[in-house]
Amino acid sequence: MRDTVLIREVGPREGFQSLERVVDTRKKLKLIELLVQAGMAEIEVCSFVRGDRVPQMADAEDIASALVAQASVQFRGLYLNERGFERACSFPSLINDGWLYTAMSQTFLRKNANSSFEKFLESLGGWLDCFERASKKLHGLMISTVFGCNDEGRFTEDQVCEVVERTLEKLHEHGAPSPIELSLADTMGWASPVRVTHLCSSLAKRFPELELSLHLHDTRGLGIASAFAGLKAGVRIFESSVGGIGGCPFAKGATGNIATEELVLLCQEEGLSTGIDRTKLLEAARFLEVEVGIDLPSRLYRCEKALSELNDEE
Amino acid sequence: MRDTVLIREVGPREGFQSLERVVDTRKKLKLIELLVQAGMAEIEVCSFVRGDRVPQMADAEDIASALVAQASVQFRGLYLNERGFERACSFPSLINDGWLYTAMSQTFLRKNANSSFEKFLESLGGWLDCFERASKKLHGLMISTVFGCNDEGRFTEDQVCEVVERTLEKLHEHGAPSPIELSLADTMGWASPVRVTHLCSSLAKRFPELELSLHLHDTRGLGIASAFAGLKAGVRIFESSVGGIGGCPFAKGATGNIATEELVLLCQEEGLSTGIDRTKLLEAARFLEVEVGIDLPSRLYRCEKALSELNDEE
Incomplete structure (x- = not known):
């Protein structure tokens, strides 16, 4: 088992997208710069969605053109349709290898993307053509709401395996290989250690x-414990947000992604290197x-802040 | 390994003690009533410290006399000196078996109790006499700052074992048996899963x-993950606070005990019964x-609250 962990920072995308207000582009870029300086190897910097529908991400092009490709870090832009992928591909600063996105929850797919798993399977041929035109390889498959959904409850391991199997079969029918990475996204915070272990x-x-990766939310307080179970199960790729920002549009007020700094601390305690x-x-x-004026849910951040204020007083 | 977990609720004592303001006695009693209704088997309801020094606990006598002993729940009052123990013993509503309190951190002992480990050892004879006079058995030994302290850093497993060994030796010299429970208190949130496992x-x-028990704080975000490691190591007694209230006077602003509801969820996921x-x-x-007007750090509470508000809107 590798003793290094890859952490993909999603704060600049998922964190800022989940805020009601729009964060200034210069501040987003400054945050990305600080994350690069901290040693993040991968950062999701923006999302190529429709700016009129998601004003928080309307500056995706500005972000991508202000960034400069560098060896130490991969910048990524999220895309959920072919138009978004094409927009992302026009920026040399971004590494936009092929990603496919689906979900266990049909309610989530319908609400979020006016889609369904069947429609997703039908779309695979188009996606593969799209990746080929852009000379990008298929890298990952992300399954959202993989542990459960507030509308539909829990999903079993067999149900998840079936979704993966049917996706791979369809890809192979199109002559495509399997993706390299399977990202298990716990969109609404339904994971627990035992469920991570079993899945x-x-x-x-x-x-x-x-290769399995975990995208965890700390919505119900079990996020870091679930990450720990993931590490024990051999998972070495995680997505998280600095400060623990982020959130799910279907659970207003609920906390967001697991905090990157808490995940880094966990890895360090386990003797695993993150480079951060x-x-x-x-x-x-x-x-x-x-x-930026965000009240951060990260406990580690608040602890370190309190300790440094205490030191200042002494 | 038992498939039931005993959770000792410390919110009414540690949670309220950590607040700057003093909570109304009637509200404290109402909270205790709600906790009893939720099925808590043990509740630390007050602390017999000096009311002029700790006004948050000045109503310890009022709380203890308002409560009625019942079969389903044990109410406990904390005490840190013989005078406090005697005060606690005068209330038939409280189960005040013998507890001994020390800490790994000498700085913590000095600041908190003007004591040291050597003074603690010297005090054991007096404590045993005190328990005998009140016909109480020695039940537990709690070691605070057991994983580390903001002033002195980490403590090794050998250091902790030595503290336990010297305490047991001294107890045996006095003709006393070993205590039944050894409570590992992570006062300043230095625990991590791997350290819990090893210790x-x-x-x-x-x-x-x-019998080992764990009193964990979620100061650095690893509290519930550490509880999970404790469960895996066979620990079946935990202390926690409803809503995640509580905190350490030496780390202002830092979050408090692990949240009881998150711990209950973790146990349920693991197939362990808590009776709650x-x-x-x-x-x-x-x-x-x-x-009471407390902003609760518990993620599970905030999630459930957001979901119920969402349901109300629909």
């Missing part, structure tokens, strides 16, 4: 060719709080 | 006669927020 174990047995400087990462969190 | 394993090997009704427990948390 990862089932998937690893049935699809040993796929926790002190510098906390500076990025501080920027979010002070300059 | 519990070392202690269980060297002191198989002691989570819905009723969330009602107790809601009372804390709405009627």
